[in-house]
Every structure is written in structure tokens, then in C-alpha cells.
Amino acid sequence: MSSPTHARCPSPSCPSALKEATLQLYYLAEGAANIIYTVSVVSPESLKHHSRCCIMRLRKDLSFTKPAQEVMSDFKSAVLPLFGDEYRTLLMEQALYRLSEEMAQKANQELREMDQVDEAAVSAEGKKVRHAHRRHIYLPSYQVEQYGILMQNLQGPGIDWLVEFKPKWLVQSPSAPSGARNCRTCALNALRRKDGKHKGRGDSGFCPFDLLVGPEQGDVLTRALKNIWPLHKGIDKFVAEFTTKVQPALRHLQKLEQEHGSVGLNDFLSPDGKDFGVAMALRDCSVFLALRRSITEGVDVVDVKFADLDLKTTEGGKVQKWAAMEQELLDGGWYYNSEGLDCSLSRAKR
Template identity: 35%
Template sequence: MITVNFSESPHKRLSLATRTETRELVKLRYLAEGNANIVYSFTTTAKDALPDGVQRKLLRLRKEKSFIQSTKSQLSTFQQEFVPLFRPENLIEQTLVAVDEALIRRLNQELEEHENSELRQALRHSDRLATDGHGLLMTDMTARYGEYLFEIKPKWLLQSPDAPNDSKRCRTCALRLQRAHASAESAVVPKPGGFCPLSLVDEDIEERERAFQSITDAQAGDISKSSCTDVVNFLAEKGYQVLETLRKHQAHFDKHGLLNSNPDTLSDDYSKAMTLRDCVLFVKGSIDAFENTADIRLADLDFKHAHPDKVAKWTSTEKILVDQGWYTNIEIDGRIDSTCLLTRRSLPTI
């Protein structure tokens, strides 16, 4: 961990602490990272409480990669394009904080040290933080004592406009099976379990319950069965409404699909739709009183600009699903793929 100074005047700033520092000090702890960003949590250097400005916050810093927007641009796009679409309480809050270059250098040094001690995944080795002078303070959705957290990747909450009319699988389930088949380099027997994204927003409450139950079962750990039941009931009855809103916007920004569009003139709307199909929903609450404490927020709404390479990848994926029949097949080696809601509803009733 690295000791830093946090100041709020004249604006929020993080700087590497010195021995003569007299202002409030906190420590940054490496928490997690993805392809584009690294996330740090704040801890105290003593028994004192964290400064108000970083309480219940995480720090996200972007990596030095050519395809990643500057932090200021990321925040501006988030505020303009996605904040108006949802209730404020259903979004991870983001605020800008200045970050000194000396601190970034020290954090990059620490990343190298983590590689030597095998604390970072091998595929992340050599990734370093950018020195663009800013980071983002974000709502901390990690679970504390007496709380639990579930993470949901909603993906495509309605069928792809490019899917054939006689499809038996939704886009997410079709891609999941295609990738499993490609990885195995042979026929794949569908594995039981999992959930179909369409089930998360289905009109049938029992269908929603089955989907949310699958999620809680996979992530419950040592959480009691009764506590998980409370979460499932809450999400299926009213907590899923944020996903209904997400589905509505996915449909609005992609009415025609990719294969029927000109890749050279693809609008920002399609980029918004793809962003909304790759976000994460965090569900956190108290073990003792989940419904009264439930905190449900969308994260990872980083605008997916339609770069030609990215559009080519999106197009290739969609063509594979259509041309190879992954949307329309319902059997592999005689086994029924019953995870997808479309498949189950297309099977004959016995």
C-alpha cells in the first residue's frame, strides 16, 4: 500500500505523501483491474476515520493504452450520454480527482513489484497507468461486515435485431455456446445451470425468480439459503426494474442491427447500445434487512467508440452466429440446450 495525501481545496487532489506532510493521510490498496482500468480502495493510516471526500469511495485510474479516452473525456461522456437514462440511485457515482504524476510513477512501480510477487494476473503484466493527471472517485460497492454483494452481467436483454426470425436461442446464449464449442474444438454438450438474460426481465415472475436464483446460487458462498431467498424475492418482484430500463434503452439505440447497417457510417447510438450490453449490475445489502438496505447500481458504462477494428469484430461475431446456425440450433449431440428462454419456450409440451 502507498500512503497519499487527499485534499479537497481548492479541488479534490491526491498526491504522494512526504515525511513532512501535515494534512490528512490515507493509503491506497490495489483492489482489482481489467483491460482498461485499475481500481484502488482507501484505508486509513491510523485509527482515525477516512476523510469525508473518500469515505465509501474507490479510486479508478485508467491504463496507458491508445484506445482509452482520457479520464476527463470518460467522465464527460458518462454524464452526457448515460446519466440521463437512469435514476441517480441506480448508477455508480463518479467524480473527478486530480492525481499527481509522482503518485502515478510510484503506483506503476508498485504494479511491477506485484508482478514479481505474482499478485497480478499474468495477462495484466506490463500494463501501466497513464499520466493524464486525473482519476475517478467512484461509489464503493464492496461488501462490508454484515453485508453481501452480488454481481450481474445482464448482457443482451432482448434478441439481436440481426437474429433470424426462427431463432431458438437469444444472442447471449447463442454466443456462450459458440464460444464453448470453439474453445473445445469439438461438439459441446450444454452444461446445466446458468441463466438466460431474457429471463431477468420476463413477464413471468417465476421465470425471473429462477434466473436470479441461479445467480445467487453461484455467488452465495457462506450466505444462508434464507438470506439468498430474500434477495431473489426482492429482485424478482421490484429490484429488476432497473434491468427493464436497461432493456428499453438497449432496444432504443439499436433498432436495425449491425448486419443491416453501413459499418462506415455507424452512428453513436449503436456504440451506446453496445455499452449498455456490457455493463455490470451490483446488488448489495444487509444480511439482516436486505429490502430496507438494498443498493442496486449499474457500473462499467464506459462508451464503446465504434473504432473500425471494434466494428469489424462485432460484425464478425454476429455473422458467425447467423451463418453457422447458433441462433437456430437447439440440439448438439442429441442434448437439449435448455438454458435459453427462447429454447425452452420453443420445445414441444409433453
């Protein structure tokens, strides 16, 4: 399917405006749990100028993904209150969308066709392809899931780059040993690199703690942001923009992680009464930065949004998996092993 070409005018109100429209889906990207599509408006004619102003998120057919209606209910009851009026704009507007059976069938058929494309054909023929570790997992049948979630497309007119990163754990694990030289994120990255496991989006080449340093450690922030800003030209301007517009958002996320901090080994081993759904969602959320080329050298941060804040399910052995991971980090000494890493905690002890 070719990409839609209608003019776009994305705004926070777009998802609600398109709830009743007939839409066409265009594969954009996917993660472990969801597939993201851009959309164009088939009808009515009066809404066609909204084509590509939204993205559609459809869940994969996996044991740990929740129905879209449940995801939206959780979002309204458990996530929205965490941000109040002051930080409400950090969350993207969302709306439930009722799929047609034809849409669901076509989307799954396209995924199956993409699974057959050789990765070498991507550059040679411009074909879409799924990464090898994402293949052979599809959307639920229409009989199982009739809804998707519409969200504002942040990459609208006037936006030159859309950058995503995961801040992961902005506070240390409650079960980390005294004198640890790695934060929770750096410890896990050290383990995964040693084992040669697939590099996750949380391993972005910087320590999460470095994202919150003060102006007196500008060189530390600059090194971290060079892993986020794609061009590096005008990095000083980006650092200044990040300090004033992004750090306040991250400090709120850090505060929420502190408040929902029952995520140590003892908590996982004694889970009764613990709200892991919110706590682990906060530690896995994504941050999107909409960037515009500055009149002067560098970029302006136009918008900051948090995404991937679905409550984590504790079913399917998830709690046991989290406990096993924390135990492995402790038993393997990964909170002390800083080989090949540059954790903020390690630098503080030099």
C-alpha cells in the same frame, strides 16, 4: 502495501469531498480497460474518516481507453440523461481526481512487481497477483494521463456482500434469425465455450432473459439467481428482494437497449449515423448489488447500482470487430446451437 484501517462512512457525497485530498491507492481489482483501487486519506486530517469510502478507477494504457476527463464529459452528456430523475440513483456518483506524478509512478511500479509474483504465492504468502491474461499492461504515464475517477465504495458499514453481474443483452440481436433458440448472449457464450476461449464476465451460467421473468416463473428466476447469490441459503428471500428492487432497474436497462437497438449486422456494415457508443455501453454495463444479512433467513438488497457505462469507442477497428462477431454467430449457426446451454428461447420452443 497494507490495507487502510480508518473507519469508513461512505455516502454518495464522498467522491466530491475527496477531490482535493491527498490519497493513497491500494490495488483492488481490474478488468480489460481499467484498474480499481481502494483509497485512504493521507491528508488533511479532517477527511481521514473518509478512508476507504471511495474507490479510484484508473484507465489502462490501451488504444481503446479514453482519458478520464473525456469519460466524465461523456457520462454527463450522454449517460445521465438516459436515467432521468426516476432512475438517477442507479448511477454511482463520480468525481474527477487530479493524480500526482508520484501516485502514477507508484501504481505502475506495483503492477510490475505483481507481474513477477507466482500465482501459487497468493494463498501461501498472501501476496497480490494479477491474472495471467491481465499482466504486462499498465497505466499511462503521468505525462499522458493526470486524472482518475473517484466513485463511492458500495461495500461500506452494514454491507455483508457486494455482488456483481453483467446482464449483457436483455433484448435479442436485430440480426438474429427467425426461430433462434439462443439469445445474443447465449449464442456468444456457446461459441466461446466451444472454442475454449477465456470465460468473460457475461458468461455467468444463466440466460439474461431469465432475470426478467414474472412471478409465475419463480423457479426459472431462482435457478438464475443461484449463479449470482454466493451462499444460496435463504435464496427465496433473495428472489423476492430481487423481484421488487432489481427487476425494475433491469427493465429500464432493457428499455434503453430497445431504444438504442441499431446493433445488428446491417448496422455495423453501414455505420453512418449510428450511435454505437451508447448502444454497446448499455449492453456491457455491470450491476452491483449491496447485500446485507437479513434479520430473518437470507439477505436484503440494500442498494442497486449500474457501472461500466463508458461510451464504447468506434475507433481501432471496433465496428469491424462487432460486425465480424455477428457474422461468425450467424455463419456458425450459434443462434440455433444450444448444446450445453439453457437459453430462455430454447426452453420456450420445447
